[in-house]
Structure formats: C-alpha cells, structure tokens
Amino acid sequence: MEFERILFKDKIGREIVIRAYENKDHEALVDMYTNYSPEDRSLGLPPVGRKAIENWISYLEKRGFSIVAEHNNKIVGHLAIVEDEKDPKVVDLAIYLAKEYQNQGIGTQMVKAIIDLAKKRGYKKITLVTDRLNWRAIRVYKKCGFNTVLASYELYMELPLNS
Numbered sequence: 001m002e003f004e005r006i007l008f009k010d011k012i013g014r015e016i017v018i019r020a021y022e023n024k025d026h027e028a029l030v031d032m033y034t035n036y037s038p039e040d041r042s043l044g045l046p047p048v049g050r051k052a053i054e055n056w057i058s059y060l061e062k063r064g065f066s067i068v069a070e071h072n073n074k075i076v077g078h079l080a081i082v083e084d085e086k087d088p089k090v091v092d093l094a095i096y097l098a099k100e101y102q103n104q105g106i107g108t109q110m111v112k113a114i115i116d117l118a119k120k121r122g123y124k125k126i127t128l129v130t131d132r133l134n135w136r137a138i139r140v141y142k143k144c145g146f147n148t149v150l151a152s153y154e155l156y157m158e159l160p161l162n163s
C-alpha cells in the first residue's frame, strides 16, 4: 500500500507537502536533525551528532517506514513507524518537526496520515512513548484518538486500529 502525497496549507498559509521518505532524502534528513533544537529532543531522540543521526536514519530505512513534511523543497518534519519486534502487527511512532514549523497543524496532519496508512496496511495498533510534560505532543496524540495506557515519567500511549 503506497502512501498518498498530501498537499495542504499550514496555519500561517505555507504550502506543505507530506510524502513518503525516499532513501535519496537521507542527507537532507540528517541535516534537519543535525540542526535540531536540543530543547525539542525527547527521551533521547533524535540522537546527537552527525554519525549517531546517520546510524539512526539508516536503522529507520531498514526497519521502518517514514514520511516527511516539505516546505519549498526542504524537509521540515519527519514521522517514522517501526514494527514491534515481538508483534509485527504493532508499530511504534516517532515524530519531529523543525522548530519554525511546530504548532501550525503539520504534526496533526502527519499523524492522521500515518493512521490512515497503518489501517490500510492492516496493522492492529500504533504505540508511542512521550514525555509526560510534552503537552503539545500529548494534545496531538489525544486529538488523533490515542489513549494513555501507562503514565509515569513517560507517557505510554496507543491507538488500536480497526482496519
């Protein structure tokens, strides 16, 4: 099942494309993360340092499926899902937007788009972990239907899918 490209305007009118990540995007994505604001890292991700970021992106290329948000041909956001090692019908989600593109509706669009794809691909659940104080992320996940399954310093959330 292919990911269908989405074109939309964010809350301040920028034309944003959401599309599947391709291996040719590797360098551009590594660049986005190399310049990533330290305060927007969450639970140790994205990794710090070019080599560690490259290794992480290579891991996601092999083990996961990613979509990116683009503005003026520049990658400004990335969402990845990776199949659970114990249950390949479950995928774990991570998402990071560049600072100037946060809080403009792009994250919500990307999460909704991956939920649609995951349903079409027959996955039964999406899981994620976030910091319990990451209110914006939590707001997006709740808006998209995720429930909290365990709350401690981290918040474990999941969305069962009825595909």
Ligand SMILES: CC(C)(COP(=O)(O)OP(=O)(O)OC[C@H]1O[C@@H](n2cnc3c(N)ncnc32)[C@H](O)[C@@H]1OP(=O)(O)O)[C@@H](O)C(=O)NCCC(=O)NCCS
Pocket: 040, 041, 042, 094, 095, 096, 097, 098, 101, 102, 103, 104, 105, 106, 107, 108, 109, 129, 130, 131, 134, 135, 136, 137, 139, 140, 143
């Ligand atoms: C978390 C993230 C992916 C969300 O994507 P986004 O595009 O910024 O989010 P959106 O603009 O789609 O939606 C944000 C929602 O949170 C709300 N919000 C913003 N700041 C908030 C706050 N401090 N407390 C509660 N809600 C907040 C917004 O009002 C909006 O809700 P609404 O649409 O009902 O008005 C993005 O901000 C990001 O990349 N953050 C840094 C990295 C990160 O934390 N990733 C998640 C790791 S688990």
